[in-house]
Amino acid sequence: xxxxxNPSSGVPIYLQLMEQIKHAVETGALAAGEQLxxxxxxxxxxxxxxxxxxxxxxxxxxxxxxxxxxxxxxFVAERARGARGQQQNEARAEQLRxxxxxxxxxxxKLEALGLTEEEMRRLFEGELTRLREGAGETAxxxxxx
Amino acid sequence: xxxxxNPSSGVPIYLQLMEQIKHAVETGALAAGEQLxxxxxxxxxxxxxxxxxxxxxxxxxxxxxxxxxxxxxxFVAERARGARGQQQNEARAEQLRxxxxxxxxxxxKLEALGLTEEEMRRLFEGELTRLREGAGETAxxxxxx
DNA sequence: ATGAGTGTACTATGACAGTAGTACAGCACA
DNA sequence: TGTGCTGTACTACTGTCATAGTACACTCAT
Numbered sequence: 001x002x003x004x005x006n007p008s009s010g011v012p013i014y015l016q017l018m019e020q021i022k023h024a025v026e027t028g029a030l031a032a033g034e035q036l037x038x039x040x041x042x043x044x045x046x047x048x049x050x051x052x053x054x055x056x057x058x059x060x061x062x063x064x065x066x067x068x069x070x071x072x073x074x075f076v077a078e079r080a081r082g083a084r085g086q087q088q089n090e091a092r093a094e095q096l097r098x099x100x101x102x103x104x105x106x107x108x109k110l111e112a113l114g115l116t117e118e119e120m121r122r123l124f125e126g127e128l129t130r131l132r133e134g135a136g137e138t139a140x141x142x143x144x145x
Numbered sequence: 146x147x148x149x150x151n152p153s154s155g156v157p158i159y160l161q162l163m164e165q166i167k168h169a170v171e172t173g174a175l176a177a178g179e180q181l182x183x184x185x186x187x188x189x190x191x192x193x194x195x196x197x198x199x200x201x202x203x204x205x206x207x208x209x210x211x212x213x214x215x216x217x218x219x220f221v222a223e224r225a226r227g228a229r230g231q232q233q234n235e236a237r238a239e240q241l242r243x244x245x246x247x248x249x250x251x252x253x254k255l256e257a258l259g260l261t262e263e264e265m266r267r268l269f270e271g272e273l274t275r276l277r278e279g280a281g282e283t284a285x286x287x288x289x290x
Numbered sequence: 291a292t293g294a295g296t297g298t299a300c301t302a303t304g305a306c307a308g309t310a311g312t313a314c315a316g317c318a319c320a
Numbered sequence: 321t322g323t324g325c326t327g328t329a330c331t332a333c334t335g336t337c338a339t340a341g342t343a344c345a346c347t348c349a350t
Contacts, residue, residue, distance in 0.1 A: 004277075010160045011156055012337055013337080015155045022267060023268070026267065027271070038295075039296080039297070048339090049339050051340085054299095055338090057297085058297095058298090068297060068298095069346090070298070071297065071345075071346035071347030071348075072295095072297085073295085073347090074296090074297080095258055096258075096260075096264075099254065100268075102251055103251065104276075106247055106251050107273065107276055110244060115241075117273060117276075117277060119171065121269075121270075123172075123241065123244065123248055124266075124269050125164065125266075126168040126172070127245065127252055128266065129149055131249075158307085158308075159307080159308085183326060185326085185327095194309050196309075196310085197309085199328080200307090213327060213328090214316090214317080214326080214327080215316045215328070216315075216316035216317030216318075216325075216327065217316085217327085218317090218325085218326055
């Protein structure tokens with residue numbers, strides 16, 4: 001298991017960990033019931049404090065993504081409802097995996113243009129915001145009226 | 146002008162502001178020399194503290210994205226080198242805008258699948274990480290050997 | 291029963307984001 | 321020459337992230 005928090009991104013490490021684990025669960029890379037590496041192991045691998053990992057695990061349990069069993073370890077929740085409302089499991093994971101090629105294809109194009117990782121992120125986030133808001137128009141366009 | 150920091154994302158507001166302004170400059174939505182809204186105005190619109198906006202502007206000036214002229218206001222730097230090394234300007238903005246349809250197309254597909262914004266973000270970030278790392282294999286796949 | 295490994299629970303500390311409030315300094319336009 | 325707008329610069333305070341260190345409680349395999 002190898003997660004990779006980016007300490008310089010401004011996003012708290014424990015949040016990044018949570019996101020990456022959720023992603024692994026959502027795509028089925030981590031199967032339901034599967035055991036996650038121990039707190040100390042993860043902390044050691046990533047050279048971060050065990051408390052930080054513990055916090056991520058605790059939050060994930062609170063969200064129902066994983067189950068913590070004292071003395072036993074951390075496990076992906078059986079009826080992993082992930083970040084969604086109800087059950088999803090394999091069917092949904094399949095759906096998500098099906099989108100991977102499209103995502104990778106886009107990223108490849110962006111990389112071919114010489115975009116930095118930051119620029120890609122901004123591009124994506126920017127359009128995501130546009131989607132979230134009313135849609136049709138950009139924030140800046142709105143101003144120009 | 147309407148930027149939209151997401152206070153619950155864990156990313157510092159001033160960083161989000163910076164990202165969104167950079168994005169606007171990169172895509173040409175904000176033209177070189179154009180004036181940005183005042184610190185107090187932005188702070189009022191977003192219901193955040195003027196100091197937070199000031200910090201974002203200050204950092205952006207330090208990065209050469211904008212110019213601050215006391216008493217006059219904030220302006221997009223003429224030879225906006227953005228987050229890149231040298232000049233880019235209109236040519237590069239054109240390139241970036243050219244990619245927008247592809248990005249929107251992907252987002253539309255993801256939305257059609259009923260993905261939440263969070264899931265989209267994780268999908269993108271996950272693949273971005275994969276790209277950054279050695280490529281071929283996923284972190285979790287690596288474990289399973 | 292023992293021991294290694296697991297999660298849990300504290301306390302303390304440092305760094306920094308963000309808020310709040312105030313005052314000052316420069317530019318532009320009527 | 322003002323008046324109102326701009327950015328600049330403080331100080332103080334609160335909350336959170338992350339680290340560090342320690343101790344405890346539970347589980348599982350031997």
